[in-house]
Amino acid sequence: AQRVTQPEKLLSVFKGAPVELKCNYSYSGSPELFWYVQYSRQRLQLLLRHISRESIKGFTADLNKGETSFHLKKPFAQEEDSAMYYCALAYNFNKFYFGSGTKLNVKP
Amino acid sequence: DVKVTQSSRYLVKRTGEKVFLECVQDMDHENMFWYRQDPGLGLRLIYFSYDVKMKEKGDIPEGYSVSREKKERFSLILESASTNQTSMYLCASSYPGSKNIQYFGAGTRLSVL
Numbered sequence: 001a002q003r004v005t006q007p008e009k010l011l012s013v014f015k016g017a018p019v020e021l022k023c024n025y026s027y028s029g030s031p032e033l034f035w036y037v038q039y040s041r042q043r044l045q046l047l048l049r050h051i052s053r054e055s056i057k058g059f060t061a062d063l064n065k066g067e068t069s070f071h072l073k074k075p076f077a078q079e080e081d082s083a084m085y086y087c088a089l090a091y092n093f094n095k096f097y098f099g100s101g102t103k104l105n106v107k108p
Numbered sequence: 109d110v111k112v113t114q115s116s117r118y119l120v121k122r123t124g125e126k127v128f129l130e131c132v133q134d135m136d137h138e139n140m141f142w143y144r145q146d147p148g149l150g151l152r153l154i155y156f157s158y159d160v161k162m163k164e165k166g167d168i169p170e171g172y173s174v175s176r177e178k179k180e181r182f183s184l185i186l187e188s189a190s191t192n193q194t195s196m197y198l199c200a201s202s203y204p205g206s207k208n209i210q211y212f213g214a215g216t217r218l219s220v221l
Contacts, residue, residue: 009148032208044151044198044212086150094139094158094204095166100150 003027004089006099013077014107021072021102023061023087032090033070035061036098039083047072047085057081077106111135114199114213121220127186129216131199137211138204140182142166142174145196145215157182158204189220 003026013019025031035047048056050063050070061072070087087099115130133140139158143151143166153166155174163174171193175183182201186193199213 006150034209036210043214044200046209049209088210090208094202094208095153095156095164096141096210097153097167098143098151100148 004087004097004099006085006087006102008102009100010103010105012105012107015079016076019074019077019081019104019106021085021087021104023070023072023099025068025070025087025089027068027089027091029091031063031065031070033061033063034088034090034096035059035070035072036086036088037083038086044086077104079106079108082106112199112201112211112213114197114216116216117214119216119218121186121189121218123190123220125186125189125220127189127218127220129184129186129197129199129218131182131184131201131213132180133182133199133201133211134180135201135203135211136179137201138179139202140176141200141202141210142172142182142184143198143200144168145198151198154184189218191220194218194220 005024033050037047038044059074086101089097112133121127141156142154152168157163157176173185197216200210202210
């Protein structure tokens with residue numbers, strides 16, 4: 001069965017510090033992975049996809065098939081990065097499985 | 109810009125009531141989804157629809173049903189609401205294919221008393 005694990009419920013860092021939000025997945029097929037973000041009082045929105053290989057708002061994520069991981073990284077956290085982050089796996093072409101989420105708190 | 113609209117932001121219902129949550133999208137997306145979002149559990153898929161009148165159960169379909177009579181509208185139905193269905197409900201839509209990006213509504217916070 002497909003699964004997505006985000007081991008940290010809460011991650012607190014100081015402004016300017018590096019941040020890494022962990023995501024591990026379990027899937028027998030070829031994975032398609034995403035990071036979604038939900039800022040306070042806003043709707044859930046796509047942050048980035050592994051297929052795009054792009055950097056959004058300074059965040060990057062690399063798919064590591066050997067370690068079955070898709071960790072989200074940013075070298076210098078900003079206060080406006082404080083939000084709830086969800087890792088998601090697309091399977092059977094159309095369906096999604098979301099992790100339990102990590103709340104990132106960036107302190108001034 | 110894709111718009112996914114959920115008819116209510118907040119709902120308060122009583123145990124045993126029949127509850128309808130409505131979702132409308134304006135981008136002609138084939139796929140529509142209903143999730144519930146609970147702290148510590150993340151998003152869990154309730155039902156998924158890939159076309160008009162077509163539906164598939166997600167991970168937690170018990171106590172819920174859905175209706176998709178028109179492409180743009182996907183309704184979640186709680187036949188007999190119970191207190192353990194108090195939650196935030198999120199609707200999403202996506203276009204199948206290489207983009208495979210989900211667009212979410214603002215959510216409906218349902219309280220069942």
